[in-house]
Amino acid sequence: MNNNFTAVRIFVGLLMLISSAAALQADLLTIDTVATGEFYQADRSSISQQLYSEKELIDDSIVSSNDDFNRPKLVKLLADTRKVVLTFDDGPHPRTTPKVLEILKRRRVQAIFFVLGLQAAKYPELVKQIHDEGHLIGNHSYSHKNLAQLSDSALNEELDRTSRLIESITGAQPQYLRPPYGAMNSKVLAASRQRGMKVVLWTIDPKDWLQKSEASILQQTERQLGMSSGRLRGGALLLHDIYPSTVRALEPILDRLATHEYTVARINNLDASTDNFWANAAPALSRDEGFPKRFNPDITGHKLLISLLKPEQNNLRTPMAILKAHKTGNLLAYLIKNPCEKFFNQQYSL
Numbered sequence: 421m422n423n424n425f426t427a428v429r430i431f432v433g434l435l436m437l438i439s440s441a442a443a444l445q446a447d448l449l450t451i452d453t454v455a456t457g458e459f460y461q462a463d464r465s466s467i468s469q470q471l472y473s474e475k476e477l478i479d480d481s482i483v484s485s486n487d488d489f490n491r492p493k494l495v496k497l498l499a500d501t502r503k504v505v506l507t508f509d510d511g512p513h514p515r516t517t518p519k520v521l522e523i524l525k526r527r528r529v530q531a532i533f534f535v536l537g538l539q540a541a542k543y544p545e546l547v548k549q550i551h552d553e554g555h556l557i558g559n560h561s562y563s564h565k566n567l568a569q570l571s572d573s574a575l576n577e578e579l580d581r582t583s584r585l586i587e588s589i590t591g592a593q594p595q596y597l598r599p600p601y602g603a604m605n606s607k608v609l610a611a612s613r614q615r616g617m618k619v620v621l622w623t624i625d626p627k628d629w630l631q632k633s634e635a636s637i638l639q640q641t642e643r644q645l646g647m648s649s650g651r652l653r654g655g656a657l658l659l660h661d662i663y664p665s666t667v668r669a670l671e672p673i674l675d676r677l678a679t680h681e682y683t684v685a686r687i688n689n690l691d692a693s694t695d696n697f698w699a700n701a702a703p704a705l706s707r708d709e710g711f712p713k714r715f716n717p718d719i720t721g722h723k724l725l726i727s728l729l730k731p732e733q734n735n736l737r738t739p740m741a742i743l744k745a746h747k748t749g750n751l752l753a754y755l756i757k758n759p760c761e762k763f764f765n766q767q768y769s770l
Contacts, residue, residue: 490621503654503683503685508532511546517550517661520667523670523671533558540586547586558597568599568603575611582594595617596619620656622655
Protein backbone atom coordinates (compact mmCIF):
# COMPACT_ATOMS: atom_id res chain seq x y z
CA MET A 421 0.00 0.00 0.00
CA ASN A 422 2.75 2.39 1.01
CA ASN A 423 4.67 1.52 -2.16
CA ASN A 424 1.63 2.31 -4.30
CA PHE A 425 1.10 5.63 -2.47
CA THR A 426 4.75 6.57 -2.98
CA ALA A 427 4.56 5.75 -6.67
CA VAL A 428 1.46 7.96 -7.05
CA ARG A 429 3.22 10.84 -5.30
CA ILE A 430 6.23 10.52 -7.57
CA PHE A 431 4.01 10.41 -10.64
CA VAL A 432 2.07 13.53 -9.55
CA GLY A 433 5.35 15.30 -8.80
CA LEU A 434 6.67 14.52 -12.26
CA LEU A 435 3.49 15.86 -13.83
CA MET A 436 3.82 19.10 -11.86
CA LEU A 437 7.46 19.42 -12.91
CA ILE A 438 6.60 18.93 -16.57
CA SER A 439 3.79 21.49 -16.32
CA SER A 440 6.12 24.03 -14.73
CA ALA A 441 8.70 23.50 -17.47
CA ALA A 442 6.04 23.93 -20.15
CA ALA A 443 4.87 27.16 -18.52
CA LEU A 444 8.43 28.45 -18.37
CA GLN A 445 8.96 27.63 -22.03
CA ALA A 446 5.77 29.46 -22.91
CA ASP A 447 7.10 32.53 -21.11
CA LEU A 448 10.39 32.33 -22.98
CA LEU A 449 8.61 32.12 -26.30
CA THR A 450 6.53 35.21 -25.68
CA ILE A 451 7.82 38.65 -26.69
CA ASP A 452 7.32 40.85 -23.62
CA THR A 453 6.83 44.52 -24.39
CA VAL A 454 7.67 45.18 -20.72
CA ALA A 455 6.62 48.83 -20.76
CA THR A 456 3.05 48.17 -19.61
CA GLY A 457 3.04 44.40 -19.43
CA GLU A 458 1.42 43.96 -22.83
CA PHE A 459 2.23 40.82 -24.78
CA TYR A 460 1.92 39.60 -28.31
CA GLN A 461 2.41 35.98 -29.18
CA ALA A 462 5.21 35.39 -31.66
CA ASP A 463 5.61 32.41 -33.92
CA ARG A 464 7.17 29.83 -31.58
CA SER A 465 9.28 28.05 -34.14
CA SER A 466 10.78 31.33 -35.32
CA ILE A 467 11.57 32.53 -31.81
CA SER A 468 13.18 29.19 -31.01
CA GLN A 469 15.40 29.38 -34.07
CA GLN A 470 16.35 33.00 -33.45
CA LEU A 471 17.43 32.22 -29.91
CA TYR A 472 19.99 29.73 -31.19
CA SER A 473 20.96 30.60 -34.74
CA GLU A 474 19.96 33.74 -36.59
CA LYS A 475 21.62 32.42 -39.76
CA GLU A 476 19.00 29.70 -40.06
CA LEU A 477 16.40 32.40 -40.66
CA ILE A 478 18.24 35.04 -42.68
CA ASP A 479 19.38 34.07 -46.16
CA ASP A 480 21.10 37.10 -47.64
CA SER A 481 21.51 35.40 -51.01
CA ILE A 482 17.75 35.66 -51.55
CA VAL A 483 17.85 39.46 -51.60
CA SER A 484 19.95 40.19 -54.66
CA SER A 485 18.11 43.20 -56.05
CA ASN A 486 19.87 46.55 -56.13
CA ASP A 487 16.77 48.06 -54.55
CA ASP A 488 16.84 45.90 -51.42
CA PHE A 489 19.13 46.28 -48.44
CA ASN A 490 20.37 42.87 -47.42
CA ARG A 491 23.32 42.60 -45.08
CA PRO A 492 26.09 42.32 -47.72
CA LYS A 493 24.78 45.48 -49.37
CA LEU A 494 24.53 47.32 -46.06
CA VAL A 495 28.07 46.26 -45.24
CA LYS A 496 29.24 47.53 -48.63
CA LEU A 497 27.49 50.87 -48.14
CA LEU A 498 28.29 51.46 -44.48
CA ALA A 499 31.15 49.35 -43.13
CA ASP A 500 33.94 51.62 -44.37
CA THR A 501 32.19 54.78 -43.18
CA ARG A 502 31.23 56.36 -39.91
CA LYS A 503 27.56 56.25 -40.86
CA VAL A 504 24.85 54.53 -38.83
CA VAL A 505 21.25 53.89 -39.81
CA LEU A 506 18.96 53.75 -36.77
CA THR A 507 16.09 51.28 -37.05
CA PHE A 508 13.38 50.46 -34.50
CA ASP A 509 11.12 47.38 -34.66
CA ASP A 510 7.90 46.12 -33.07
CA GLY A 511 6.30 49.41 -31.97
CA PRO A 512 4.79 51.74 -31.43
CA HIS A 513 4.22 51.60 -27.69
CA PRO A 514 2.65 54.40 -25.61
CA ARG A 515 5.12 54.16 -22.72
CA THR A 516 8.37 53.93 -24.67
CA THR A 517 7.99 55.19 -28.24
CA PRO A 518 7.29 58.82 -27.17
CA LYS A 519 10.50 58.79 -25.13
CA VAL A 520 12.46 57.49 -28.10
CA LEU A 521 10.95 60.23 -30.28
CA GLU A 522 11.79 62.87 -27.67
CA ILE A 523 15.45 61.81 -27.62
CA LEU A 524 15.69 61.71 -31.41
CA LYS A 525 14.09 65.13 -31.71
CA ARG A 526 16.39 66.66 -29.13
CA ARG A 527 19.44 65.19 -30.84
CA ARG A 528 18.14 66.12 -34.33
CA VAL A 529 18.35 62.53 -35.52
CA GLN A 530 16.01 60.64 -37.82
CA ALA A 531 15.34 56.91 -37.92
CA ILE A 532 13.13 54.33 -39.58
CA PHE A 533 10.42 52.65 -37.51
CA PHE A 534 9.23 49.22 -38.66
CA VAL A 535 5.81 49.11 -37.05
CA LEU A 536 3.58 46.13 -36.36
CA GLY A 537 0.06 46.39 -37.71
CA LEU A 538 -1.50 45.29 -34.45
CA GLN A 539 0.38 48.04 -32.58
CA ALA A 540 -0.45 50.64 -35.23
CA ALA A 541 -4.13 49.74 -34.89
CA LYS A 542 -3.95 50.32 -31.12
CA TYR A 543 -1.91 53.53 -31.22
CA PRO A 544 -2.49 55.34 -34.53
CA GLU A 545 -1.64 58.69 -32.92
CA LEU A 546 1.91 57.45 -32.30
CA VAL A 547 2.28 56.32 -35.91
CA LYS A 548 1.18 59.79 -36.99
CA GLN A 549 3.66 61.40 -34.59
CA ILE A 550 6.49 59.29 -35.99
CA HIS A 551 5.55 60.36 -39.50
CA ASP A 552 4.99 64.03 -38.62
CA GLU A 553 8.40 64.28 -36.96
CA GLY A 554 10.10 63.27 -40.19
CA HIS A 555 10.95 59.64 -39.53
CA LEU A 556 10.39 56.87 -42.05
CA ILE A 557 7.81 54.17 -41.34
CA GLY A 558 8.24 50.64 -42.61
CA ASN A 559 6.07 47.50 -42.66
CA HIS A 560 6.99 44.84 -40.06
CA SER A 561 3.96 42.61 -40.75
CA TYR A 562 0.74 42.66 -38.77
CA SER A 563 1.37 40.12 -35.99
CA HIS A 564 5.10 39.34 -36.14
CA LYS A 565 4.80 35.90 -37.71
CA ASN A 566 7.47 34.16 -39.73
CA LEU A 567 6.36 35.25 -43.20
CA ALA A 568 8.37 32.52 -44.91
CA GLN A 569 6.20 29.87 -43.26
CA LEU A 570 2.82 31.35 -44.19
CA SER A 571 0.44 30.44 -46.97
CA ASP A 572 0.03 32.90 -49.84
CA SER A 573 -3.23 34.28 -48.45
CA ALA A 574 -1.86 34.65 -44.91
CA LEU A 575 1.29 36.35 -46.19
CA ASN A 576 -0.74 38.81 -48.27
CA GLU A 577 -2.95 39.57 -45.27
CA GLU A 578 0.05 40.26 -42.99
CA LEU A 579 1.54 42.73 -45.46
CA ASP A 580 -1.58 44.38 -46.90
CA ARG A 581 -3.37 44.86 -43.60
CA THR A 582 -0.36 46.67 -42.16
CA SER A 583 0.27 48.80 -45.25
CA ARG A 584 -3.38 49.87 -45.36
CA LEU A 585 -3.22 50.92 -41.73
CA ILE A 586 -0.04 52.93 -42.23
CA GLU A 587 -1.46 54.65 -45.31
CA SER A 588 -4.74 55.48 -43.59
CA ILE A 589 -2.80 57.19 -40.77
CA THR A 590 0.03 58.90 -42.66
CA GLY A 591 -1.38 59.26 -46.16
CA ALA A 592 1.56 57.34 -47.64
CA GLN A 593 2.18 53.67 -48.31
CA PRO A 594 5.28 52.21 -46.68
CA GLN A 595 8.21 51.74 -49.03
CA TYR A 596 10.25 49.44 -46.82
CA LEU A 597 9.68 45.98 -45.35
CA ARG A 598 11.53 44.28 -42.54
CA PRO A 599 10.32 40.66 -42.28
CA PRO A 600 10.08 39.54 -38.64
CA TYR A 601 13.28 37.72 -37.61
CA GLY A 602 14.66 38.64 -41.05
CA ALA A 603 13.02 35.42 -42.24
CA MET A 604 12.53 35.34 -46.01
CA ASN A 605 12.12 33.11 -49.01
CA SER A 606 11.45 33.81 -52.67
CA LYS A 607 7.71 34.09 -51.97
CA VAL A 608 8.20 36.82 -49.35
CA LEU A 609 10.57 38.68 -51.63
CA ALA A 610 8.13 38.50 -54.55
CA ALA A 611 5.27 39.75 -52.35
CA SER A 612 7.42 42.65 -51.19
CA ARG A 613 8.36 43.66 -54.73
CA GLN A 614 4.76 43.39 -55.95
CA ARG A 615 3.87 46.02 -53.34
CA GLY A 616 6.77 48.30 -54.22
CA MET A 617 8.56 47.71 -50.91
CA LYS A 618 12.30 47.25 -50.43
CA VAL A 619 13.54 44.73 -47.88
CA VAL A 620 15.75 46.26 -45.18
CA LEU A 621 17.79 44.07 -42.83
CA TRP A 622 20.53 45.08 -40.39
CA THR A 623 24.21 44.60 -39.60
CA ILE A 624 24.45 45.64 -35.93
CA ASP A 625 22.29 43.72 -33.43
CA PRO A 626 22.86 44.38 -29.71
CA LYS A 627 19.96 41.99 -29.01
CA ASP A 628 18.02 44.44 -26.86
CA TRP A 629 15.05 42.07 -27.17
CA LEU A 630 16.99 39.42 -25.25
CA GLN A 631 19.02 41.35 -22.67
CA LYS A 632 17.10 43.97 -20.74
CA SER A 633 20.18 45.79 -19.44
CA GLU A 634 21.05 49.13 -21.00
CA ALA A 635 24.71 48.55 -20.11
CA SER A 636 24.74 45.32 -22.11
CA ILE A 637 22.98 46.96 -25.05
CA LEU A 638 25.53 49.76 -25.08
CA GLN A 639 28.45 47.36 -24.72
CA GLN A 640 27.24 45.16 -27.57
CA THR A 641 26.69 48.19 -29.81
CA GLU A 642 30.17 49.53 -29.10
CA ARG A 643 31.74 46.12 -29.75
CA GLN A 644 29.94 45.53 -33.05
CA LEU A 645 30.74 49.04 -34.30
CA GLY A 646 34.39 48.45 -33.50
CA MET A 647 34.58 51.12 -30.81
CA SER A 648 36.05 48.67 -28.30
CA SER A 649 38.81 47.52 -30.65
CA GLY A 650 39.48 50.86 -32.31
CA ARG A 651 38.55 49.48 -35.75
CA LEU A 652 35.51 51.67 -36.36
CA ARG A 653 32.88 50.73 -38.92
CA GLY A 654 29.39 51.87 -39.79
CA GLY A 655 26.23 49.81 -39.99
CA ALA A 656 22.46 49.50 -39.70
CA LEU A 657 21.56 49.27 -36.02
CA LEU A 658 18.64 47.07 -34.96
CA LEU A 659 16.77 48.32 -31.88
CA HIS A 660 13.23 47.95 -30.52
CA ASP A 661 11.22 50.93 -29.28
CA ILE A 662 9.12 48.78 -26.91
CA TYR A 663 11.69 48.18 -24.17
CA PRO A 664 12.50 50.64 -21.36
CA SER A 665 16.10 49.39 -21.37
CA THR A 666 16.40 50.40 -25.03
CA VAL A 667 15.11 53.87 -24.20
CA ARG A 668 17.68 54.17 -21.42
CA ALA A 669 20.46 52.97 -23.72
CA LEU A 670 19.58 55.22 -26.67
CA GLU A 671 21.09 58.48 -25.48
CA PRO A 672 24.35 56.86 -24.31
CA ILE A 673 24.56 55.16 -27.73
CA LEU A 674 24.12 58.52 -29.46
CA ASP A 675 26.71 59.99 -27.13
CA ARG A 676 29.23 57.29 -28.07
CA LEU A 677 28.48 57.84 -31.75
CA ALA A 678 29.11 61.55 -31.31
CA THR A 679 32.37 60.93 -29.49
CA HIS A 680 33.61 58.86 -32.43
CA GLU A 681 32.31 61.40 -34.97
CA TYR A 682 29.60 59.23 -36.51
CA THR A 683 26.74 60.58 -38.59
CA VAL A 684 23.22 59.13 -38.59
CA ALA A 685 22.07 58.31 -42.13
CA ARG A 686 18.63 57.67 -43.55
CA ILE A 687 18.04 54.49 -45.49
CA ASN A 688 16.31 56.35 -48.34
CA ASN A 689 19.42 58.47 -48.93
CA LEU A 690 21.99 55.70 -49.03
CA ASP A 691 23.76 55.56 -52.36
CA ALA A 692 26.92 53.61 -53.00
CA SER A 693 28.16 56.19 -55.49
CA THR A 694 27.57 59.38 -53.47
CA ASP A 695 27.77 60.78 -49.98
CA ASN A 696 24.12 61.74 -50.07
CA PHE A 697 23.34 60.97 -46.45
CA TRP A 698 20.68 62.59 -44.30
CA ALA A 699 20.63 65.45 -44.01
CA ASN A 700 22.56 68.20 -45.69
CA ALA A 701 21.45 70.74 -43.09
CA ALA A 702 22.06 68.50 -40.08
CA PRO A 703 25.36 68.70 -38.24
CA ALA A 704 27.21 65.70 -36.93
CA LEU A 705 26.00 64.46 -33.58
CA SER A 706 26.97 66.96 -30.91
CA ARG A 707 29.19 65.68 -28.13
CA ASP A 708 27.63 68.13 -25.70
CA GLU A 709 24.00 67.07 -26.03
CA GLY A 710 24.34 63.81 -24.15
CA PHE A 711 25.19 63.37 -20.52
CA PRO A 712 27.00 66.34 -18.91
CA LYS A 713 30.63 65.75 -18.25
CA ARG A 714 31.04 68.68 -15.83
CA PHE A 715 30.98 68.10 -12.08
CA ASN A 716 29.05 70.55 -9.92
CA PRO A 717 30.44 70.49 -6.34
CA ASP A 718 27.19 72.00 -5.01
CA ILE A 719 25.51 68.60 -5.20
CA THR A 720 27.79 67.28 -2.45
CA GLY A 721 26.58 69.75 0.17
CA HIS A 722 30.12 69.75 1.62
CA LYS A 723 31.20 73.33 2.28
CA LEU A 724 34.92 72.66 2.23
CA LEU A 725 34.73 70.71 -1.01
CA ILE A 726 32.56 73.41 -2.57
CA SER A 727 35.05 76.06 -1.48
CA LEU A 728 37.98 74.12 -2.91
CA LEU A 729 36.42 73.16 -6.24
CA LYS A 730 34.16 76.13 -6.86
CA PRO A 731 36.18 79.32 -6.33
CA GLU A 732 34.81 82.82 -6.62
CA GLN A 733 34.68 84.34 -10.09
CA ASN A 734 37.58 86.66 -9.29
CA ASN A 735 39.71 83.77 -8.07
CA LEU A 736 42.04 82.03 -10.53
CA ARG A 737 41.86 78.73 -8.67
CA THR A 738 40.30 75.98 -10.81
CA PRO A 739 39.53 72.31 -10.15
CA MET A 740 42.01 71.26 -12.84
CA ALA A 741 44.78 73.35 -11.26
CA ILE A 742 43.98 71.89 -7.82
CA LEU A 743 44.18 68.32 -9.16
CA LYS A 744 47.43 69.09 -10.94
CA ALA A 745 48.90 70.58 -7.75
CA HIS A 746 47.81 67.52 -5.79
CA LYS A 747 49.38 65.17 -8.34
CA THR A 748 52.70 67.02 -8.13
CA GLY A 749 52.64 67.16 -4.33
CA ASN A 750 52.25 70.95 -4.21
CA LEU A 751 48.61 71.17 -3.12
CA LEU A 752 49.23 72.91 0.21
CA ALA A 753 51.53 75.49 -1.33
CA TYR A 754 49.05 76.11 -4.14
CA LEU A 755 46.13 76.65 -1.73
CA ILE A 756 48.21 79.07 0.34
CA LYS A 757 49.16 81.05 -2.76
CA ASN A 758 45.54 80.99 -4.04
CA PRO A 759 43.30 81.45 -1.00
CA CYS A 760 39.54 81.54 -1.28
CA GLU A 761 38.24 84.58 0.56
CA LYS A 762 34.85 82.94 1.05
CA PHE A 763 36.47 79.91 2.66
CA PHE A 764 38.54 81.87 5.18
CA ASN A 765 35.66 84.15 6.08
CA GLN A 766 33.58 81.16 7.22
CA GLN A 767 34.07 78.80 10.12
CA TYR A 768 34.28 75.06 9.50
CA SER A 769 34.34 72.19 11.90
CA LEU A 770 36.98 69.80 10.63
